[in-house]
Amino acid sequence: MATRTLKRIFLAAVFGLSGVLAALPPPDNVRIFSENMGLQLLWDPPVNTSNKLTYTTEYKSLSGFTTVCVNQSETSCDVTNKITPFGKYDLRVRAELQDQVSDWVTRNDFEVLQMTNISAPSVKLQTRRGEIEVQITDPLMRLNDFQELYRPVQYVISYWREGDVHKLEKRSDQSHVILSATLAAHVKYCVQVHIYSHVINMTSARSNHNCIKNSANDVVSGWQIMLVMLGSFVVVGAGTLLFFAVGWYSCRGIHYLHPKAKLPDHFFIPSLLPPLSQMDQFKGQPVELCHPLSIVLETPQTPLLDGGLHCTHPLQEEEQPERQGEEWETGGGGDGGDRALCSLGEMEMEPCLPL
Numbered sequence: 001m002a003t004r005t006l007k008r009i010f011l012a013a014v015f016g017l018s019g020v021l022a023a024l025p026p027p028d029n030v031r032i033f034s035e036n037m038g039l040q041l042l043w044d045p046p047v048n049t050s051n052k053l054t055y056t057t058e059y060k061s062l063s064g065f066t067t068v069c070v071n072q073s074e075t076s077c078d079v080t081n082k083i084t085p086f087g088k089y090d091l092r093v094r095a096e097l098q099d100q101v102s103d104w105v106t107r108n109d110f111e112v113l114q115m116t117n118i119s120a121p122s123v124k125l126q127t128r129r130g131e132i133e134v135q136i137t138d139p140l141m142r143l144n145d146f147q148e149l150y151r152p153v154q155y156v157i158s159y160w161r162e163g164d165v166h167k168l169e170k171r172s173d174q175s176h177v178i179l180s181a182t183l184a185a186h187v188k189y190c191v192q193v194h195i196y197s198h199v200i201n202m203t204s205a206r207s208n209h210n211c212i213k214n215s216a217n218d219v220v221s222g223w224q225i226m227l228v229m230l231g232s233f234v235v236v237g238a239g240t241l242l243f244f245a246v247g248w249y250s251c252r253g254i255h256y257l258h259p260k261a262k263l264p265d266h267f268f269i270p271s272l273l274p275p276l277s278q279m280d281q282f283k284g285q286p287v288e289l290c291h292p293l294s295i296v297l298e299t300p301q302t303p304l305l306d307g308g309l310h311c312t313h314p315l316q317e318e319e320q321p322e323r324q325g326e327e328w329e330t331g332g333g334g335d336g337g338d339r340a341l342c343s344l345g346e347m348e349m350e351p352c353l354p355l
Helices: 002-021 146-150 222-257 276-284 315-317
Strands: 028-033 040-044 053-062 062-072 077-078 087-095 103-113 122-128 131-137 153-161 168-172 176-179 188-197 210-213 310-311 325-331 339-343
Touching: 028 103, 040 087, 062 077, 062 087, 087 325, 122 210, 131 153, 131 188, 146 153, 168 176, 188 325
Parallel strands: none
Antiparallel strands: 028 040, 040 077, 053 062, 053 087, 087 103, 122 131, 131 176, 153 168, 153 188, 188 210, 325 339
């Protein structure tokens, strides 16, 4: 009897506690959000409840449910660090208010690789020589690398003239794509890209459309390149010759102004002539200066004749001593006036013949 009484009391207590626990309403609109291999559980607060509610979140692995977020006031829980890209998980959450708790709200069988959303790739445009280069950057994954998870992938590029509804499409396995066909120069084109994965048959979000004005086709032909190269060689050669010519004439000028050979010292003696300013005072009629000039014709002296006679040149007359005897002139033949002075001493004189 006592055993039955205790059993009834225990059952009443258990059912009574269950009634208390179930009194709090569970979270509303529980959902899973996954992008780029991230995993979050989101929910809304229960209707007509206090703002002091807290929440506990758990995820289920092979070993059972494991608590991730405990007694938090936020209405989301990030489970990314607890999972792997290839797993399948159950997530659940409940509300708590002091001693009261709500029922669990569960979301089952979520496969991260198959069900996660892939964000749009980044796109960068450049134009050169009438072509548009599209550089695509893969989305950044929170778990592993994008190519390791989803390759092989295909990049789908849509492009069109700005304002045109007709779009062209190009597919490529490479993240660097060049658009060149049917592109007009100086026309603005818009580009939009998304990624398709063959592994899971999934398409990423589309990127924002980027627009750029296409450049002109400025490809230079071979003969133009050769002409430019030839012109550059001519300019360089002329510049080199001009450089050496300037250097050569500069050296010659320096040697002329500053010669290595030194002039003799007497070249630096000041001139004895008066300065030009004083010489200007003597300007006028020039004065002729005359001096007597004597021309002396020297003749050989004749030897003494027999009898003590000798002849002297007329110009030697002054040199004869006055004590000599008589002096006379003798005329010569017909050559017009050769003369000689003859002197006779104690010996007898004879006429003197012209020399």
